[in-house]
Amino acid sequence: MNIKTKIVSRTLLSALLITPTLSMAELAVTPQTPEQWRSVTDRDIEAAYSISAKNHPGMFDVNNPVFPELLKQAKAEALALSAKASGPQVHVAAIARFSTVLQDGHAGVFSSVERPARRWPGFSAVWRGDALKVYYSETDNINKGDVISGCDGQSTETLMRQRVFKFHGQVTQPGHWWQQGWRLLIDEGNPFLTPLKECQFIKANGQAYSKTLDWSVRPKSVSKHLTHAYNGDELTTDLTWPAQNIAWIAMPSFANNDKQTHDYNNLYKKVASQRTKLLSAKTVVLDLRHNQGGSSYWSLTLAKALWGEQVVEQKMDSYSQNSRVWWRASKDNTNYVKSLIDVVKDQPEVHELIKEIAAGMAQSLENNKPFYIEEKQSKSNLSESTVPVSDFKTPVLVIVPSQCASACLDAIDVFKQFSNTQLFGAPSSADSLYMDVRLAELPSGLGKVIIPNKVYVDRARGKGDYYKPDIAYNDIDWTTDKLLEKIKQL
Numbered sequence: 001m002n003i004k005t006k007i008v009s010r011t012l013l014s015a016l017l018i019t020p021t022l023s024m025a026e027l028a029v030t031p032q033t034p035e036q037w038r039s040v041t042d043r044d045i046e047a048a049y050s051i052s053a054k055n056h057p058g059m060f061d062v063n064n065p066v067f068p069e070l071l072k073q074a075k076a077e078a079l080a081l082s083a084k085a086s087g088p089q090v091h092v093a094a095i096a097r098f099s100t101v102l103q104d105g106h107a108g109v110f111s112s113v114e115r116p117a118r119r120w121p122g123f124s125a126v127w128r129g130d131a132l133k134v135y136y137s138e139t140d141n142i143n144k145g146d147v148i149s150g151c152d153g154q155s156t157e158t159l160m161r162q163r164v165f166k167f168h169g170q171v172t173q174p175g176h177w178w179q180q181g182w183r184l185l186i187d188e189g190n191p192f193l194t195p196l197k198e199c200q201f202i203k204a205n206g207q208a209y210s211k212t213l214d215w216s217v218r219p220k221s222v223s224k225h226l227t228h229a230y231n232g233d234e235l236t237t238d239l240t241w242p243a244q245n246i247a248w249i250a251m252p253s254f255a256n257n258d259k260q261t262h263d264y265n266n267l268y269k270k271v272a273s274q275r276t277k278l279l280s281a282k283t284v285v286l287d288l289r290h291n292q293g294g295s296s297y298w299s300l301t302l303a304k305a306l307w308g309e310q311v312v313e314q315k316m317d318s319y320s321q322n323s324r325v326w327w328r329a330s331k332d333n334t335n336y337v338k339s340l341i342d343v344v345k346d347q348p349e350v351h352e353l354i355k356e357i358a359a360g361m362a363q364s365l366e367n368n369k370p371f372y373i374e375e376k377q378s379k380s381n382l383s384e385s386t387v388p389v390s391d392f393k394t395p396v397l398v399i400v401p402s403q404c405a406s407a408c409l410d411a412i413d414v415f416k417q418f419s420n421t422q423l424f425g426a427p428s429s430a431d432s433l434y435m436d437v438r439l440a441e442l443p444s445g446l447g448k449v450i451i452p453n454k455v456y457v458d459r460a461r462g463k464g465d466y467y468k469p470d471i472a473y474n475d476i477d478w479t480t481d482k483l484l485e486k487i488k489q490l
Contacts, residue, residue, distance in 0.1 A: 031088075031444075038086035041094055042079060044442045048098055048109040048449050049075040051440050056107060057328040057455040058434060060370035064463075074101035074108075081192060088113045089189045095447055096167040103170045104432045105405065111447040119187035119195070121213035124222070126229055127181025129474035132156045134201070135182075136225045142201065142211060145476060148185070149208070151199040159184055163193055174427035175466060178402030182229070187215055231289040231401050232478030237263035239270040242484055245282035247274075249302070252287075254294030254407045264298050271305045278306070278394060285487060286398045286415060289478065293406030296414075303414045307390040314388065315417040322458040326371040327357060329364035333453050336438050337361055371455075396421040397487060400469060401478075405429035412467050413460070422470040424487070425478075430466040433459060 031037045049071060053059055058067030078098040082090060092111045099108030122139035125132050125148055132148045150156055161171060164183045167190065169176035187195045198212050227233075235250035237260065242248050249267070253260060271278065278284055284306070304312045327333070338358045344350045360372035398415050400423050409431055415421045434452035441448060473486060 034086040037088060037091060038082060040444045040446070041082045041086065041091045044091070044109075044111075044444050044447060045075055045078045045082065045094060045098060047443050048078075048095070051332075051449045051451065052107065052109075055328060055330040055333050055440075055451045056434070057326065057371070057452060058107070060328070061455055063457065064433075070102060074098045077101050085191050087191065089116070089191050091446060093167060093190050093192055099450075100165065100167060100169070103172070104434060105170070105429075106432045106434045106437050106452045107450055109442070109447060109449045113446050116189040117217045119215045120218040120222070121185055121196075121199075121215055123185070124226060124229065125182055125185045126476060127160075127177045127179075128476060129472065132160075132181050132184060133476055135229045135476055136222070138222070139211070139214075141209070143203070145204055147202040149200045149202050151196040151213075156184070159196075170430075170464075172464065173430055173466060174468075175402035175404070175429040178426050179230075179429070186218075228477070228479055230478075231403075232483065233480055234290045235287065235480065237267055239267055239274065242480070243488060245280075246484070246487065247278055247281050247284045248287060248480075248484075249285065250287045250289075251299065251302070251411070252290035254291060254296065254298045254411070256295050260294075260298070264301070268301060268305055271302065275305070279392060281394050283487065283490075284394050284396045286396060286411075287480075288404055288408055288411065289399055289401050291401065291408045291411075292403060293408050296407040296410035299407070299411030300414060303411075306396075307392045307418055308388065311388050311390045312414065312417075316414060319413065319417065319460050323460060324376060324457040325374040325454050326457055327361050327364075327374070327454045328452075329361040329370060329372050331365060332440070333438070333451070334358065334361040334365050337453065390418065392418075393420055397424045397471075397490075398422070399483065400425045400428050400467060402426040403429050404467075405431055406435075409461065409467070416467070423467055424471045425469050425473045427469060428467040430464045431461070433457075433463045 031040045052071055053068075056067070056071070058064050058071070061067060075098065078094045078101075081094040081097055084090075091113050092115065095109050095111040099110065102108050123137035123142050124135050126135045127133075134142055134144055134146045134148065137143060148156055151159060154162075160177065160181070164180050165171040165176075168183060169180040185196070185199075187193075195215050196213055198210055200208060200210050202208050234252050235248075237252065238250055240248050240250075249271075286302075300312070300316075327337070337354065340354050341351065341358060344354055357372065357374070360374070364370070364372040396415065396418070398412060398421060400412065404412070405428070409428060412423065412428065416423070432452070433456045434454070435456065436453045437450050438453060439448040440451055471490065473483070475482065475486075
């Protein structure tokens with residue numbers, strides 16, 4: 001298999017592995033009493049630990065020797081919460097704590113127990129930059145844009161660390177503050193969190209004021225006002241010209257499906273036919289809002305259309321030349337990868353790659369070796385070759401949302417190889433070195449364990465590395481019109 005085929009197959013394989021079916025098994029008996037709920041919760045926590053310990057690459061990762069103890073800590077802290085109370089929402093909270101101790105979006109466990117209706121204090125908030133701000137309000141004298149500086153005698157930052165990040169997200173990731181900020185002023189029924197009573201605010205003119213919080217079930221009508229609170233409006237995958245000499249390429253998803261294939265093929269045709277116009281444009285905007293990953297094939301192909309195929313391939317070969325992939329060859333991981341062989345039988349490139357990996361994992365398992373290490377493809381004459389120069393010099397602005405991870409980060413990896421690229425917007429999210437997850441059922445059927453199948457060794461972008469914006473955009477409104485207005489000013 002040549003290098004080019006390997007790259008294409010790898011991206012499709014990643015998308016395949018990280019999108020398993022999220023079906024939930026029916027419980028034989030639904031827990032009813034506090035004792036039953038505590039028993040179910042404890043059993044699920046123990047199972048989450050056991051399944052992870054048997055299958056997670058971190059248990060044998062010489063570059064992460066603390067992982068086994070961290071996994072034990074996750075179990076201990078989850079069980080400590082279960083010991084304090086019981087009930088369906090304790091299951092949710094304890095399971096969530098197990099995951100946040102690990103601080104890894106590609107590992108842990110989640111509960112699928114139904115949550116109660118969300119309660120709110122009459123307004124909703126978003127995190128932007130270094131502050132929590134009111135996004136929408138139905139409460140008198142609390143207005144959109146007001147900064148929430150603190151509540152109940154503690155700063156907003158302290159409250160975020162103590163209340164939100166104990167159960168959600170990764171506290172060290174700036175992008176996760178953007179993602180999770182709204183939760184501070186929402187009551188989701190967590191039995192270990194007492195709703196806040198009073199908050200302090202600062203208006204745009206600097207005037208400070210306080211407000212006692214009045215909690216109630218958030219009306220369904222509020223949802224329509226929050227549609228754009230996270231990423232702004234969602235555009236279709238396409239190349240458009242919203243202003244003179246400004247090209248806008250929207251890529252809200254890298255999913256693998258018929259619609260994406262159709263939309264991206266049309267996009268590539270437009271880029272090819274309008275490339276001369278793109279070369280003389282004032283700015284090319286690459287819009288990643290709403291993107292939550294998938295296959296990096298789509299962004300790699302776009303980069304080749306813009307900067308040139310040979311240029312992109314040379315730069316990415318150089319960028320990833322030291323990276324290796326180690327597959328954790330546990331019995332269950334190996335059986336899972338084997339099961340994918342029939343799933344992709346109509347995709348020849350991916351089919352061959354899956355068979356190769358499955359065979360390697362099976363051999364490692366038989367030899368009692370923890371990993372199957374993928375054979376490194378040779379890159380002949382890479383250091384001696386002359387790197388071609390791209391004729392695409394137009395300034396490129398990549399709009400980065402806070403949840404950008406996985407294949408979305410792969411896209412930035414490519415785009416940032418070129419000096420004419422700047423990142424605009426929020427800090428991105430980050431990837432673990434543990435990738436390509438599968439899901440395993442909890443004994444109760446009330447959730448899933450997240451198991452990564454492989455670990456990257458010497459990946460160019462390290463564990464927890466994220467992209468900071470070259471041009472930060474901390475305004476509340478992330479709609480296309482507002483972003484275009486700001487980009488015109490730049």
